[in-house]
Amino acid sequence: MDTDARPTLAVWKFASCDGCQLTLLDCEDELLPLSGRVRIAHFLELSGTEGADGPAALAGTGPYDLSLVEGSVTTPEDARRIQHIRRISRRLVTIGACATAGGVQALRNFADVTDFLDAVYASPQYISTLETSTPISAHVPVDFELRGCPIDRRQLLEVITAQLAGRKPNIPHHSVCFECKRRGTTCVTVARGIPCLGPVTHAGCGALCPAYGRGCYGCFGPAERTNLDSMVPQLRDDGMSDRDILRVFRTFNAASPEYGPVPRLVGEEHEDDPREHEEDEER
Structure with missing residues (x-):
């Protein structure tokens, strides 16, 4: 027994x-x-x-x-x-x-x-x-x-x-931007014009990439609030093409419903074809 x-x-x-x-x-x-x-x-x-x-x-x-x-x-x-x-x-x-x-x-x-x-x-x-x-x-x-x-x-x-x-986990639902502020990390977008998904990405990584001068890649998925209507134009202003914007939102969390509006915001004509990745590598 x-x-x-x-x-x-x-x-x-x-x-x-x-x-x-x-x-x-x-x-x-x-x-x-x-x-x-x-x-x-x-x-x-x-x-x-x-x-x-x-x-x-x-x-x-x-x-x-x-x-x-x-x-x-x-x-x-x-x-x-x-x-x-x-x-x-x-x-x-x-x-x-x-x-x-x-x-x-x-x-x-x-x-x-x-x-x-x-x-x-x-x-x-x-x-x-x-x-x-x-x-x-x-x-x-x-x-x-x-x-x-x-x-x-x-x-x-x-x-x-x-x-x-039997209790609720104490896991924050805010964005990576809050973690940058806690670390005292200068905003890479404001200071250097680097594209960063931090404003719409769930906290948890400790803002690792921005701490080393790189933009957030969104690997922790969508934050509780995702203002994509403002985020997508900002990424364009920082030099990203519409196709690259679509790809970066689909890298780690491709099936996330919170990122569903992205194709509409970049235009359906930019719908990504995975076969293009192979063509890019060949070129």
Whole structure:
């Protein structure tokens, strides 16, 4: 009989690069105390054996007190599997841009996926995939979304602690601009005319890029308020073409609904074709 009273944690991977799972492993000093309070019952990135900290029967069957899900839904099997994970999870938190906004792979949403299959695979008829890459919340209810590409480890620890304690995570919803002000970083747009997505990007990275004189690339997704009607003209004034504006908003969070107005603001004739990226590289 299992007498371990610790709450159980499961970590799941869908279409992604594993970077957000590695963020949990990178917690280092905090991971050991966490493992003393939480039973890591399923985490294949941590262990090649199902049931990393407990009987193998726990893995995939649950119930789990908290499930962390990385990655987007891109195959029919993904769509079935996330339904099962939701059923066996008391709380489900999505981590990273892929899980919260489709990720880089959501660029397929704006093209014909069969073109990619024909270009990549010698026998595409054996590949089972969906036409779109979608966030987890498009398929099941999600208790909390933690943004980032990759996520911030301090925010991850706060979310895990809050979810297991039954309280709301203390995660800010303001923009990267607030983080620049806290660091005392001079605005790269005002001072140097560098295009920056900081005003419409969710805080969490610590304003890392502006601190080194580079504009924000928007890897933490949309902030709570995104004034795109003002942002797009500002990016034009800073030297970005309409096509580049469309591309930068689709880099990390291509399926984010908050960025939906961007094609209209830059003009539908600038709708991006992923095949143009190959042509640009050839030139």
